[in-house]
Amino acid sequence: MASALPLPDSFLCFLEENGLDPSIYSIESSIPRYIRLKPGCEIELSSLEEELGCNLEGVVWLKGFFAIPPHVRISGSDAYRNGKIYGMDAASGAAVLALNVLPGDHVLDLCAAPGAKLCMISDLLGGLGTVTGVDVIRHRLTSCRTIVLKYSLGDCCRLFLADGTSFSVPPPASSDTQLSQSAESAEVFEGWSSKRTRRERRMARKSMVAPPTDEPELIFYGRSAGVVGRRREEIFRSLTDVDISGYDKVLVDSECTHDGSVKHLRKFDQWGWDTLQRRVLDASRTDGLDQLQLKLLSNGFRLLKTGGSLVYSTCSLTVTQNEDVVRRFLAENSSAELKDVEWAEDWPCTSGKIPKTLRFDPATSRTSGLFIAKITKRASHHDKS
Structure with missing residues (x-):
């Protein structure tokens, strides 16, 4: 069965190379x-x-x-x-639900744009705990800020412009955390304002993408996000420099080729399919994409506390960007363990090619395609001793 969308030869070739059947797109108009x-x-x-x-x-x-x-x-x-x-696609909602976010959790959304998952996480927190959103593209992150403000979900949220592969800011410190005293002139964060400082305007002009070596830029924080009343050194301390436990939950909804997203593919029908080649399939972008995904997953796991849960997901249907990335990650991290997703037995999805992983696809799920792997961090032998 042919696809209802006029898929170009370059995309059909991509599907063939990855063992994907073009007929899965034939029902896109009924999803x-x-x-x-x-x-x-x-x-x-x-x-x-x-x-x-x-x-x-x-x-x-x-x-x-x-x-x-x-x-x-x-x-x-x-x-x-x-x-x-x-x-918000139902499959994306399943990825958030798989985290089992509880009121009081400190949650990290390492690839936060465009922001729907961030909103759902904030909803699940119920005003208790915090959610930290990170993205490397400035305009995408400002869109996240617009969304959380629009839905009145920003009170416990903070947003950082940063490279997710190297982001190292820990969860907000507890109120009784003691840090070294600073000079009286040290910056203390007051309530967030949409009026940007001179430094923020200069950084915005400098680049639309966060340079990987620069300090993360805090572009938004709510009243209950653990920022107001804190000094800069308290917020921007590094996970590697301070003995902290990490985030309770981490979502790594990674950058990918979006080949499983029906909604995304519909856009190219409007924009022109040559745009798909330039934005998605160009070799300069796809070569090494799995390495980027592995780095994002590895850094998200580093920021996860012992006993915490991480969900790795992509809206790609390829094995290369999903199971292969997870296999490589597990081989490199002895304290990582795949876990069953609670509630999944009631979901309209199939098992991935690794036990305990899940796949949503248009034909089976009546959703866009999505891969989900849930990972927990066990205590290392060093921690036990």
């Missing part, structure tokens, strides 16, 4: 769009259906998510403008 309803807005379901002009079909295996026809646009609705709903 619904998914939205997440902000908690507390359930009583408005009937009025939301009337406003959007369609039924909201509850996703039985994923609380708070609803399926709507793919042609329905939510951006013009009052519900969207007022922050009651946001678009």
